[in-house]
Amino acid sequence: MWRLERYGVDQSERVKCRVSRYRTRSGIVLRRYKTPSGDIILSLLTPDGKLKGICKAGARGQHASRLNLFQHLTVQTFERPNSDLLTLTELVLEGALTGLTDPAVYPFAHFLSELADKLYQDDDFVGQAGFELFSGGLRGLVRHPDPDRVTLIIAWKLLATHGLFPRVQACIDTGVMDDLTHFDAGRGGVTCSSIGRGLRVGVDTTDELHRMGTGTVREVLEHDLSSLAREGLWAALEAYLTVQIGILKSLGALRLLRHTRLESAAAA
Amino acid sequence: MKYPNALIQLIRELSRLPGVGPKSAQRLAFYLFAQTKEEVEAIAQAMLEAKQTLKLCPVCYNITDTDLCAVCMDATRDQEVICVVEEPGDVIAIERSGEFNGLYHVLHGALSPMNGIGPEQIKLGGLLKRINARDTSPTDTAAQLEVILATSTTVEGEATSMYVQRQLEPLGVNVTRIAYGLPVGGALEYADEVTLGRAIAGRQKAR
Numbered sequence: 376m377w378r379l380e381r382y383g384v385d386q387s388e389r390v391k392c393r394v395s396r397y398r399t400r401s402g403i404v405l406r407r408y409k410t411p412s413g414d415i416i417l418s419l420l421t422p423d424g425k426l427k428g429i430c431k432a433g434a435r436g437q438h439a440s441r442l443n444l445f446q447h448l449t450v451q452t453f454e455r456p457n458s459d460l461l462t463l464t465e466l467v468l469e470g471a472l473t474g475l476t477d478p479a480v481y482p483f484a485h486f487l488s489e490l491a492d493k494l495y496q497d498d499d500f501v502g503q504a505g506f507e508l509f510s511g512g513l514r515g516l517v518r519h520p521d522p523d524r525v526t527l528i529i530a531w532k533l534l535a536t537h538g539l540f541p542r543v544q545a546c547i548d549t550g551v552m553d554d555l556t557h558f559d560a561g562r563g564g565v566t567c568s569s570i571g572r573g574l575r576v577g578v579d580t581t582d583e584l585h586r587m588g589t590g591t592v593r594e595v596l597e598h599d600l601s602s603l604a605r606e607g608l609w610a611a612l613e614a615y616l617t618v619q620i621g622i623l624k625s626l627g628a629l630r631l632l633r634h635t636r637l638e639s640a641a642a643a
Numbered sequence: 644m645k646y647p648n649a650l651i652q653l654i655r656e657l658s659r660l661p662g663v664g665p666k667s668a669q670r671l672a673f674y675l676f677a678q679t680k681e682e683v684e685a686i687a688q689a690m691l692e693a694k695q696t697l698k699l700c701p702v703c704y705n706i707t708d709t710d711l712c713a714v715c716m717d718a719t720r721d722q723e724v725i726c727v728v729e730e731p732g733d734v735i736a737i738e739r740s741g742e743f744n745g746l747y748h749v750l751h752g753a754l755s756p757m758n759g760i761g762p763e764q765i766k767l768g769g770l771l772k773r774i775n776a777r778d779t780s781p782t783d784t785a786a787q788l789e790v791i792l793a794t795s796t797t798v799e800g801e802a803t804s805m806y807v808q809r810q811l812e813p814l815g816v817n818v819t820r821i822a823y824g825l826p827v828g829g830a831l832e833y834a835d836e837v838t839l840g841r842a843i844a845g846r847q848k849a850r
Contacts (some may be wrong), residue, residue, distance in 0.1 A: 406757065621815065
């Protein structure tokens with residue numbers, strides 16, 4: 376205590392310091408890892424940022440059902456000195472989307488979660504808009520008849536909220552605004568057919584990308600999308616993510632699901 | 644003071660074990676040092692022998708030290724029921740209950756795309772082969788078979804259960820899921836809202 380007094384901190388301030396080690400935050404579970412000793416480590420996306428916490432004996436205890444992927448939790452965290460992980464002391468379940476376990480949407484939900492987890496580093500400010508976008512995306516996966524489209528839009532929009540949306544208004548080499556047929560993932564923009572650098576995606580795809588950059592999720596969803604443009608958007612997204620944030624493991628399962636969906640649609 | 648190299652190496656190797664941190668590894672290393680040479684050799688021998696003899700049962704993928712595991716070899720068990728679990732440890736847990744006398748199939752994981760675990764990474768192909776093989780036999784048909792999905796009740800477990808169910812549906816197998824509910828001996832007021840909700844949704848006629 377004498378040290379604190381030397382720096383002009385009185386007893387009441389000291390009590391305040393102690394209390395501030397506890398914080399209550401609300402967020403969605405992005406990742407869940409069970410340790411061999413039954414502890415659960417969670418990554419949560421909150422409007423304040425991403426947090427990583429451990430729930431001691433979580434797999435066996437009273438909180439086991441709350442410590443699940445994609446669930447919206449309010450948690451009380453305790454910050455231990457010299458520890459990277461916060462300790463989760465209290466958990467309240469705010470909401471759970473049980474429909475996300477459906478094999479038709481499950482890989483999409485994993486993809487969005489992994490993307491958000493990689494996009495936001497610990498204590499990166501997410502903001503209410505980013506949080507609402509992600510949580511709305513998960514809800515959309517369950518409720519919208521086209522989860523593939525929802526995932527596509529939310530993924531591009533998440534990149535936009537993080538300031539990583541590519542330059543799509545004009546060709547990044549010539550500046551022309553017409554005939555934008557290629558997507559250059561390395562330089563993060565579109566190029567016109569005369570330059571032709573990057574992935575050939577077509578004009579429909581670059582138009583849709585432009586719409587995503589300027590319109591709301593609802594506006595983009597309401598617009599008709601050709602299957603060619605959809606495939607172009609996915610190809611551009613995969614290439615862009617690989618360059619900007621690295622390889623996402625969930626893309627393997629996602630490709631498999633999309634392939635199966637395309638095959639069944641073709642058969643129908 | 645710097646530890647001798649052999650001790651550092653031992654601590655490093657022990658701390659690679661799951662659930663063993665550097666402090667526990669150090670404690671274990673000092674414990675092993677205090678044991679007689681014969682006792683340490685017995686531990687090392689047991690580890691080597693386990694590694695050499697243990698393998699996966701080619702039918703159910705449970706851990707075994709023989710060609711087939713004890714459950715698959717036991718002709719007295721109900722051959723018409725297969726219980727699908729995530730891990731070999733789950734087989735032991737169900738066996739301890741004494742309520743199940745059928746066969747098992749161990750998936751060795753649950754679907755988790757963000758961890759790189761997709762349908763190809765779990766041992767589902769083996770289960771489909773098992774069921775298809777029964778279908779070709781004149782006496783056994785898939786329709787007589789019941790598959791109990793006993794994957795965990797986490798999101799990953801639920802998704803795996805639904806995926807397996809979709810894969811088995813075209814084969815005409817009777818697929819069931821283990822029940823959700825309250826722990827025996829647990830008081831209702833201490834049950835969490837999710838478990839309680841599932842228990843009420845899955846209520847049964849009083850017997």
